[in-house]
Amino acid sequence: MKRLHLCLAVAVATAACAARTTPSAAPAPARTAAAAPGEPTALRYVAGTGRYRYESATHVEQDMMGQVTATDVSIGALFSVAVAEAEGNLGVAITVDSLAISAPMGAPSAADIAAARGKTLRLVVSPQGRAISMTPPDSAGAAIQQITMGLRYFLPPLPPAALAAGTTWTDTTSTTTPSAGIPVTVRMTRQHVVAGWEDHSGTRALHITSTSSYTVTGSGEAQGQSLELSGGGQSSTDAYVSAGGVYLGSTVNDSALVNANVVSAGLVVPVRRRTHSTFSRLP
Secondary structure (H helix, E strand, O other), X not given: OHHHHHHHHHHHHHHOOHHHOEEOOOOOOOEOOOOOOOOOOOOOOOOEEEEEEEEEEEEEEEEEOOXXXXXXXXXXXXXXXXXXEEOOEEEEEEEEEEEEEEOOOOXXXXXXXXXXXXXXXXXXXXXXXXXXXXXXXXXXXXXXXXXXXXXXXXXXXXXXXXXXXXXXXEEEEEEEEEEOOEEEEEEEEEEEEEXXXXXXXOEEEEEEEEEEEEEEEEEEEEOOEEEEEEEEEEEEEEEEEEOOOOEEEEEEEEEEEEEEEEHHHOEEEEEEEEEEEEEEEOO
């Protein structure tokens, strides 16, 4: 059962990643407030290039028969991002420049991590950041595929209407993604709020906050064990976009409780996970 621990941790961490969800419904109508004088009344992403640093720290606790086992996983990466006009939408190419993963066991090998460098994920998004399609990198290990697929929602959504503080809109999402060999389905409801215009690292930026709640389900076999996953979680995001339509960075806090039913053993294992992650645009 020792090897099962990492499998569950990976499955929960992957399932809880809001970036992998796919919109299943159009955004609900926005509620708006009056715009302040001198502030932009519309915003869209623009073509350009940039580099971003990604950092995440995940703490997982697994309770098996009264014994709690804790695992900490950290990921650090640098990405080069190119945004280009694409027939009324935007094409986004995200290339892995460097990648580091720290985990007590089961982390990708040095060769797998080295092979990830130079891999490119390609997205097509609307000018407001709504994902339309994704082409993942090929010839990459499973763990690296999961990390890059988590970038599907690299660009945070922009308001579908006014930009004034207090503007709100919602969306619902659903996706099924393989994680450690188990198809995991995440269904999520997100509410977005325009917090207002403020300075972010010396740049005037629109501050958008998002809160999410989601459910997690999945079943399959991992390392010879038949597993059923069920549970859910919550996340909160603070994202910043410049007045010129450039994504400046974001902070995400996410927590989940997923129960893993080890069918063959008649054992239910609660797995709790907390993740703090950041994206930062480099000068």
